[in-house]
Amino acid sequence: MRNFSCLEVNRIKALFLEETTLDYQLLGLGLLSLVFVFVDHTTNWLDGSRSALTIVTTPIVVTADLPNRSARGIEDIFSSREDLRGRITGLESELIFLKVKTEKMAALTSENNRLRGLLGSAAKLQDNVLVAELIGVNPDPEEQEVVIDKGAEDAVFVGQPVLDSRGLVGQVVEVTPFSSRILLISDERHSVPVQVLRNNLRLIAQGTGIGQRLELLHVSSTADIKVGDQLLSSGLGNRFPVGYPVGVVDRVDFKPGKPFAEVLAKPNAQLDRSSHVLLVFTESRVLEKANTGFEKSGKRGG
Amino acid sequence: MGDEKTGGLVVIWITIVVGMVLAVVPMPQFAPVELGFLRPDWVAMVLVYWIIALPHRVGILTAWLAGIVVDVLLGSLIGQHALSYVLIAYVAASLYQRLRMFSVWQQASILFALLGVNELVGFWIESIAGLKNWSLWYLLPALSGAFLWPWVFLILRFLRRGVGMT
Incomplete structure (x- = not known):
């Protein structure tokens, strides 16, 4: 040749x-x-080139989301006047309701902070949040990950907790300049320290990878836990802030002869439906960010 | 001559990017989650088509580059898709003359084997990295890919003839 x-x-x-x-x-x-x-x-030597390459891949993710986005837009165009008016009235009444609640919350927060100040505890309850929009979902149903439209440019950092309006969604595992990847709490590789609201029982909630389910690990068969118990993040492990709703226990199975009970919970957050999420900036976290790097093993092995 | 060549290259990469978009396009809300298991590896199919049709222009290097981009796109370990694409590109480039002679459904059965290898390599790397357990479901994308092959083949051939690439 x-x-x-x-x-x-x-x-x-x-x-x-x-x-x-x-x-x-x-x-x-x-x-x-x-x-x-x-x-x-x-x-983590390749992380730099990975975020450089996302400049190529982000347009692909955004393009893939277009049909969804335009479907939402078309829905808005074709919804009738009455529908919209009804929706606005509904939202207005909800707004008033929430305002009242927030005022009460503000009073409680300031009181709580004053009491904490008296006790000499440094932890403040005020968190800053940033709203982000979902732009992609990991196509592999085995991996419960989503992509959002905020990245390093908006000071998003790896390990940052993510909420939606109802509860804990997950944490950031990969940050690129204009987008970041979130591991949901229902992923098999993810677990979150929780406590039961009713009696402060501390547990670990691990994702199951199947649908919207969390599994509580190592619940001793004598533990006081029942269906309907609300689980809050316990703040242990220093990754998630204290007191955000994580899930509700929906199955408790004490097996005779087994050391641990089988307990399943349903996440509060609408993991498969919410299109907007909140990124939480806790004050202590922001300071901590400077001196703790994110360990690779935590993301891949966990 | 040179212009035609770069023009052809642009068309090839556009189809590869379309494959990437299809790889991440979200499933509609009403679809059951299980449908996600049926999503074939579009990029691998597009690559195999171009390697069979234009083996002198699209080869292992193109497959490798596309694989690296897919790795970043899907957030998998960098090199995972690149490795499996390189392997299937090698097989396709070695067999392209025979593959051209086959009927489209015979090609589909070869595609099933290739896409199966693709999934296996991906699974192999992920299991070494300690990420997954094996189940036969991993071969489902290969099966759906094989069934969709005739349409991919016809569309891409129509496109190739339309822009006059031989």
Whole structure:
């Protein structure tokens, strides 16, 4: 094939691909990929190139979300005047209701902070939040991850807790300049320290990977827990702030002869439905961010 | 000649990017979650088509580059899709003359094997990284991919002939 002039090659095309070239390419690029996999799994050296490449992939994710987005827009155009008016009235009454609640909350928060100040405790209950919009969902049903439209430019950091209007959603596991990836609490690789609202029993809630379910680990068969118990984040482990709703216990199975009971909970947050989430900036967290790096093993192994 | 070549390359990469969009497009709300297991690896199918049709222009290197982008897109370990795409690109590039002779449904059965290898390599890397347990469900995307192959094949061939790439 090398003997043909350039023109001839163009005209008739080589009949066979050169087998040796193929072999070398397979060997070279295959080994390179394996090295990349190894390096990416064990270190974080490739994170820089990953976020550089998201400049290419973010438009793809946004494009993929377009049908959904335009469907929502079309729905708005075609909803009738009465529907919209009804919705506005509903929202207005809800707003008044929530305002009242917030005022009461504000009073309680300030009182709580004063009491904490008296006790000498540094923990404040005031958290800042940033609203983010969902732009993508991990297509693999085994991996419960979503992509949001806020990234490093908005000071999002790895390990940041994420809420929706009803409860804890998950945490940030990957930050790129304009988007970030959130691991949901229902993912198999995720667990969150919780406590039961009724009696402060401390437990660990792990995702099950299947649908909207959490599993409570190592619940001793004598533990005081029952269906309907509200679980709050306990703040242990220093990742999630204290007191946000995580889930409601919906199945308790004490098995005779087994050391641990089987307890399942349903997350409060609408993990598969919410289109807006809140990123929480806790004051202590922001300070901590400077000196704790995120460990790779925490994300992949957990 | 040069212009035609770059033009062709643009068309090829556009189809690959369309494959990537299809790989992440969210399932509609009303669809059951299980439908997600049926999502075929569109990028792998597009790559296999171009390798069979234009083996001198699209090869292992293109597959590798596309694989790296897909890895970033899906948040998997960098190199995971790149490795599996390189492997299937190698097989397709070695067999392209035979594959061209096959009927489209025979090609689909080969595609099932290729996409199966693709899924297996992905699973293999993830299991070494300690991320997943094996179940036969992982072969479902390969099956759906094989069934969708004739349409992918026809659409891409129509496109290729439309822009006059040979």
